[in-house]
Amino acid sequence: MxxxxxxxxxxxxxxxALLVLDKPAGLLSVPGRGSDKQDCLASRVQRxxxxxxxxxxxxxxTSGLMLMARSAEVQRILNDAFARRSVFKRYxxxxxxxxxxxxxxxxxxxxxxxxxxxxxxxxxPCRVIDTYQGKPSVTRWQLISVDLAAGxxxxxxxxxxxxxxxLRVHLKAIGHPILGDAxxxxxxxxxxxxxxxxHATELALTHPVNLKPIRWVSPAPF
Numbered sequence: 691m692x693x694x695x696x697x698x699x700x701x702x703x704x705x706x707a708l709l710v711l712d713k714p715a716g717l718l719s720v721p722g723r724g725s726d727k728q729d730c731l732a733s734r735v736q737r738x739x740x741x742x743x744x745x746x747x748x749x750x751x752t753s754g755l756m757l758m759a760r761s762a763e764v765q766r767i768l769n770d771a772f773a774r775r776s777v778f779k780r781y782x783x784x785x786x787x788x789x790x791x792x793x794x795x796x797x798x799x800x801x802x803x804x805x806x807x808x809x810x811x812x813x814x815p816c817r818v819i820d821t822y823q824g825k826p827s828v829t830r831w832q833l834i835s836v837d838l839a840a841g842x843x844x845x846x847x848x849x850x851x852x853x854x855x856x857l858r859v860h861l862k863a864i865g866h867p868i869l870g871d872a873x874x875x876x877x878x879x880x881x882x883x884x885x886x887x888x889h890a891t892e893l894a895l896t897h898p899v900n901l902k903p904i905r906w907v908s909p910a911p912f
Contacts, residue, residue, distance in 0.1 A: 698734040702755065702906055707899045708768070709742055709758045710906050711735060715885040719747035719756065731756065746772055749855065751870070754781070754890025755908050759898075767898040772852065780892035781847040781857060782834070782910040785866040786879045789833045789843040803829045803860040807853045816873055817855045819863050827853045829860045842869065846891075857888060887912050 703710035711731060713719065718730035735742045735758060742758045745768045757777075759765035771777050806824025810816040818824075828850040835844045843866065849856050858874045861867055867875035870883030889912070894905035 697738050699731055702908065707760055707764045707897070709735065709739060709760065710893065711756050711758065712908050713748055713753055713756045713890075715751055715753040718750050720744055732758070745769060746777075746852075748890055749858075749886070749888075751872075751886030752781075752888045752890065753885075753911065755893045755906055756890065757893060764898045768895075771895055771898070775850065775852075776895065778892065778894035778905075779849060779890065781849070782844065782889050782891045783847055783857065783861065783868050784842050784844050784883075784887040784912065785861055785868050786842060786875065786882070787866045788836050788838070788841060789845070789866070800830050800832045803831065803864060805860060805863055807856060807859055809854075815854070817853070817859045819859065825851075825853060827851045827856050827860065829857060831861075858886075883912075885912075 700712040701709065702712050713731050718727060720732045721728045721730050732742070732744050739760065741760050743762070743765045745757045745759050745765060748754065748756050757768065759768050805819045805827060806821060807817050807827040808820035808824035810818040830848040830850060832846040833843060834846055836842070837844075847857050855873070858868055858871055862874040867879050868886060868888050869875070869879060870886040872880045889910040890908065891910055892905065892907050894903065896902070897904045
């Protein structure tokens with residue numbers, strides 16, 4: 691067992707500029723409000739890497755790859771890269787309902803969801819599709835497989851924008867909420883899994899120091 695494992699986190703990659711972690715489902719990315727919400731991936735990592743700082747977040751229920759910077763300058767560069775949408779992110783999810791395989795490709799045709807998302811103020815922290823006040827939000831998705839017996843589909847997802855809860859809101863909007871999603875799925879779909887079946891499987895970017903392309907992969911654990 692590595693020192694990272696014993697410290698309560700899984701380290702995927704480390705160099706002088708950045709860290710890549712594999713966040714478990716059910717763990718906050720950063721501290722929340724209240725004394726019961728102080729345990730999080732960031733604080734666990736910072737006990738071992740004092741200079742580590744957050745660049746982006748995953749929802750508490752989402753597992754998978756998460757990036758941290760090891761200096762203020764690298765954090766600025768990576769924040770700019772996320773803002774320019776030059777960081778490639780891919781997820782995998784199991785959703786309610788059956789998607790038809792595409793006739794255009796054996797591996798399925800990439801499709802796009804373009805629906806504006808806004809904060810649902812009376813029901814914070816939930817988000818809603820809002821044509822008038824929502825921010826432009828785009829998600830690409832591709833069918834991986836279907837489970838006829840369970841009535842579910844496994845999808846690849848690529849968020850082209852970075853709105854809070856974007857994947858969960860977009861999949862609900864097209865009638866395929868994610869299994870285990872207590873915020874957005876109907877009761878039966880939320881109860882179909884003990885965890886949210888959403889995992890950040892790939893990250894790729896230009897390294898902030900040596901400027902070489904770099905990529906990490908984490909297979910979905912479900």
